[in-house]
Amino acid sequence: MASTSLLLILLTLTSTLFVLTPQTQAQTAPAPAPAGPLNLTGILDKAGQYTTFIRLLNETQQITQLQSQLNSTTEGFxxxxxxxxxxxxxxxxxxxxxxxxxxxxxxxxxxxxxxYTLTQLLTVSNPVRTQASGSEGSWGLNFTGQGNQVNVSSGVVTTQINNALRQQFPLAVYQVDKVLLPSELFGAKSPASAPAPKTSAPTPSGENSDHNSTSGAPSSPSTNQPGDAPGRNMGLGLVVGLGLICTGALF
Known part of the structure; x- marks a missing residue:
């Protein structure tokens, strides 16, 4: 009888342990670590061949801005x-x-x-506004293509989007084999922005007339030239002298 009671107690304790063990394990198991913030530099660095783009992101400090906005954006990038x-x-x-x-x-x-997913880029309304847009205007990109091929154009260059390094909201990262040169910086300059041709300063009207009068035909001699006075006086003296001689001869 005693052995039967002991067996029942052991069975009861064993069943209790089987029931409590999963709950205890569930309570003591560590919670999964929260996903860390998106790291654009890490995505590019892992993919390789983006050293220059990463350097420019850091030099212009735009990587800091993008990383900060990725944590709060509702539209994504x-x-x-x-x-x-x-x-x-x-x-x-x-x-x-x-x-x-x-x-x-x-x-x-x-x-x-x-x-944007690649599929969405095929149906967007061009031009697509970029982060470079501002008060001076909208710096846009144009997307075309069909099927699995998507082309992007800046107006200066056109290239194909060849690879998706990441395509999960809120961040999509695509590879392009050409630098997208905006027409606002690299397009043909309008004639209004070209420097005006140099012209010589206009000559005052009076200056031209005086210059022409002195450098052209010689001017007519003045009626009162200083050198003419001795000649006239000499001629007058000669006439008077002859007159006196003739008068003396008569007397």
Whole structure:
């Protein structure tokens, strides 16, 4: 009888342990770590071949702005990242000749203030506004294509979007094999912005007339030239002398 009671107690304790163990494990298991903030530089660095674009993002301090806005945006961002070869294929001095403000504009021109998938880029209303837009106007990109091919044009260059480094809201990062040069910085200058041709200063009207009168035909001699007075006096004296001689002869 005692052994039966002991067996029942052991069975009761064993069943209790099986029931409590999963709950205890669930309570003591560590919670999953929260997802960290998006790191655009890390995405580009992991993909490789974006050293120049990363450097310009840091030099212009736009990486800090984008990282901050990624944590609060409701629209997301799309980044079109030129490869190192894209920058190397530019004409020498293209980037170095830009001012600091123009470099900022160039970097922001590669970012749209909205998240787009490749499929959405085929149906967007062109031009698509970029982060470079401001009070002076909208710096836009144009997207065309069909199927799986999407082309992007700045008005100066056109290239194909070849690879999606990331395509998950709120950030899309796409590879482009050409630097997207905005027409606002690299387009043909309007005639109004060209320097006016140099012209000689107009000559005053009086100066021309005086110059012509002195450098042209010689002026007529004056009626009262200083050198004429001795000649006239000599001739008059000669006439008077002859008159006196003739008068003496008569007497």
């Amino acid at each position: 799309s980044v079109f990242a030129p490869t190192d070869n894209a920058f190397q294929n530019l004409k020498a001095g293209t980037i170095n000749d830009l001012t600091d403000d123009q470099k900022v504009k160039l970097i922001l021109y590669h970012v749209t203030p909205k998240y």
